[in-house]
Amino acid sequence: MSEREVLQKINSPEGKEDRIIGKHVFGNLYDIDAERLNDKEFLEKLVLEAVDIAHMKLVEIKAWSFGGKKGGVSVIALVEESHIALHTWNEYNYATLDVYTCGEDSDPQSAFAHIVNALNPKRYQMFYADRSSQ
Amino acid sequence: MSEREVLQKINSPEGKEDRIIGKHVFGNLYDIDAERLNDKEFLEKLVLEAVDIAHMKLVEIKAWSFGGKKGGVSVIALVEESHIALHTWNEYNYATLDVYTCGEDSDPQSAFAHIVNALNPKRYQMFYADRSSQ
Numbered sequence: 001m002s003e004r005e006v007l008q009k010i011n012s013p014e015g016k017e018d019r020i021i022g023k024h025v026f027g028n029l030y031d032i033d034a035e036r037l038n039d040k041e042f043l044e045k046l047v048l049e050a051v052d053i054a055h056m057k058l059v060e061i062k063a064w065s066f067g068g069k070k071g072g073v074s075v076i077a078l079v080e081e082s083h084i085a086l087h088t089w090n091e092y093n094y095a096t097l098d099v100y101t102c103g104e105d106s107d108p109q110s111a112f113a114h115i116v117n118a119l120n121p122k123r124y125q126m127f128y129a130d131r132s133s134q
Numbered sequence: 135m136s137e138r139e140v141l142q143k144i145n146s147p148e149g150k151e152d153r154i155i156g157k158h159v160f161g162n163l164y165d166i167d168a169e170r171l172n173d174k175e176f177l178e179k180l181v182l183e184a185v186d187i188a189h190m191k192l193v194e195i196k197a198w199s200f201g202g203k204k205g206g207v208s209v210i211a212l213v214e215e216s217h218i219a220l221h222t223w224n225e226y227n228y229a230t231l232d233v234y235t236c237g238e239d240s241d242p243q244s245a246f247a248h249i250v251n252a253l254n255p256k257r258y259q260m261f262y263a264d265r266s267s268q
Contacts, residue, residue: 020223085217089154094267133228
């Protein structure tokens, strides 16, 4: 194979590795201002912004409020073909965040950072899991 | 504090550690029979069974089908107050599974095992993340 053919193979879509690329950034966010964690509209908007920042295509988003001491808000966005999930517990000033995206060009780290910056936890943990098919 | 008082503190609900307990079992499932991965009703039923097995209370479940080479099925169940998410790619014989549950009595491992047994991948990886508030 000539050098030109090799370069073509690398750069053409057919030449790209044929697999599902899945990137999952997730973490726990501690000591967050309780008011933000109970504001369903604010949290839903935040996840919508994160979908764009991650370069993901939104299929559907939904948010739910839960009452009681262990209540809070859940927002789940189905993106093609993975998800972003934010769960909050305002009485515990606590939230968990999963940004799972598909495709080489997707950017879950930036989406995760966007939500963390907006919620402004005093401390947080962040983890990464490879969800690719090979 | 007397021995009786200590035992009361441990056994009473107030005496239990006051925190959100989150358990997240997730993994990648390889080399699955493609037919099962394209059967939306079968996969939705499987996730519903997993909700029961995990001792979780279902809030809402939804399933979507995607066409194309990188298509497949996504099933997401919102449970109180966490989620189960199954994404499949039939052309790649591949699926990813997240079983994230809340509460001391929840059992995400058994729910994960139930779905793995039904999908029967030739191999799979399983990971655990603590999503608790302390």
